[in-house]
Amino acid sequence: MNTNSHHEELQRLEQEASSRAGAVQSAEELRRVESSLLGKDSPFGGLLKHLKSLPPEQRGAFGQAVNGAKARIKALLEERLAALESAAARTEDDAARAFDPTLPGAQRPLGSVHPVTAVQWEIERIFVRLGFTIEAGPEMESEHYNFEALNIPADHPARDMQDTFWLKNGKVLRTHTSPVQVRAMHKFGAPLRTLVPGRCFRYETIDASHENTFHQVEGLMIDRDISIANLIALAKLLLSEVMHREVELRIRPGYFPFVEPGIEIDMNCQICGGKGCPTCKHSGWVEILPCGMVHPNVLRAGRIDPEAWTGFAFGLGLTRLAMMKYGIRDIRVLNAGDLRPLVGARRLTGPIIKG
Numbered sequence: 645m646n647t648n649s650h651h652e653e654l655q656r657l658e659q660e661a662s663s664r665a666g667a668v669q670s671a672e673e674l675r676r677v678e679s680s681l682l683g684k685d686s687p688f689g690g691l692l693k694h695l696k697s698l699p700p701e702q703r704g705a706f707g708q709a710v711n712g713a714k715a716r717i718k719a720l721l722e723e724r725l726a727a728l729e730s731a732a733a734r735t736e737d738d739a740a741r742a743f744d745p746t747l748p749g750a751q752r753p754l755g756s757v758h759p760v761t762a763v764q765w766e767i768e769r770i771f772v773r774l775g776f777t778i779e780a781g782p783e784m785e786s787e788h789y790n791f792e793a794l795n796i797p798a799d800h801p802a803r804d805m806q807d808t809f810w811l812k813n814g815k816v817l818r819t820h821t822s823p824v825q826v827r828a829m830h831k832f833g834a835p836l837r838t839l840v841p842g843r844c845f846r847y848e849t850i851d852a853s854h855e856n857t858f859h860q861v862e863g864l865m866i867d868r869d870i871s872i873a874n875l876i877a878l879a880k881l882l883l884s885e886v887m888h889r890e891v892e893l894r895i896r897p898g899y900f901p902f903v904e905p906g907i908e909i910d911m912n913c914q915i916c917g918g919k920g921c922p923t924c925k926h927s928g929w930v931e932i933l934p935c936g937m938v939h940p941n942v943l944r945a946g947r948i949d950p951e952a953w954t955g956f957a958f959g960l961g962l963t964r965l966a967m968m969k970y971g972i973r974d975i976r977v978l979n980a981g982d983l984r985p986l987v988g989a990r991r992l993t994g995p996i997i998k999g
């Protein structure tokens with residue numbers, strides 16, 4: 645090796661020192677780098693041997709180059725050590741400052757169930773007591789169960805009553821829980837008492853009282869002599885128990901292809917107590933329980949003989965009922981990520997709502 649290539653070696657060593665020192669994260673690691681760069685077995689050993697073999701007139705210049713490189717590497721390592729030490733001191737300082745034993749502990753709020761779930765559970769308990777089973781059905785439903793089996797053929801204008809999300813696979817997001825009526829008939833036959841809480845979807849423009857995703861509870865009771873009087877009695881019991889007070893009902897005719905006769909049961913507005921407010925559109929009443937006597941065609945679709953059996957069905961607006969019960973005026977908070985209005989609504993108003 646000639647002297648030129650030894651100068652190159654020196655340069656390379658300096659570069660190596662700078663990149664290795666920059667990469668270390670602790671003083672200890674840095675010491676290891678230092679001993680491999682400058683220690684006994686380091687490349688500097690070989691360079692010093694070379695120095696001895698040089699003619700005396702060249703030794704001075706080469707010796708200076710070697711010492712210069714060594715000194716610069718040393719300085720660089722020292723600088724890095726100082727930087728590491730001050731960073732470590734800063735972290736310690738921060739840690740000492742971050743822990744203040746005089747501050748109150750972090751609050752961990754207790755979890756609570758969603759208002760819709762709370763009301764759903766309450767309703768389930770009431771109906772289990774009355775001998776109903778609790779069923780579920782698919783949210784992605786076939787056209788058959790969502791419409792046809794419910795006496796809504798493809799060309800029926802009632803298809804437009806519910807704006808539907810049609811899926812590419814030809815199925816729909818169920819627009820109501822009613823499809824589970826026929827599913828339950830297939831599963832159990834008659835007599836039958838079943839309750840189906842579930843999520844439904846409609847292609848709606850969202851505002852304070854409309855959501856594209858909401859909850860209903862379907863009720864279905866089939867037996868030998870079921871009449872509309874059973875239905876109305878049950879509706880009164882259900883709504884009064886959920887609201888923990890006697891509610892007033894208003895009964896109107898209603899039209900749904902899967903019931904005959906169809907009725908709408910309204911409840912006096914629990915937000916304003918019936919005086920009129922934006923929630924009840926100033927009428928004092930809210931539609932809460934569309935229902936009716938199961939249409940013979942639906943019983944037939946469920947393979948139940950309409951000559952031998954009668955039944956009623958209802959489709960409770962669970963989301964709306966939860967809003968009434970907890971005084972939630974804007975439906976959008978129910979599906980939003982912000983939990984504060986939900987917890988607040990339940991804490992402040994409890995089961996009985998004042999205007």
Ligand code: PHE
Pocket residue numbers: 819820821822900903906934935936957958959960
């Ligand atoms: N499925 C109907 C709806 O969502 C409600 C309903 C259910 C009406 C059962 C009558 C009987 O609009």
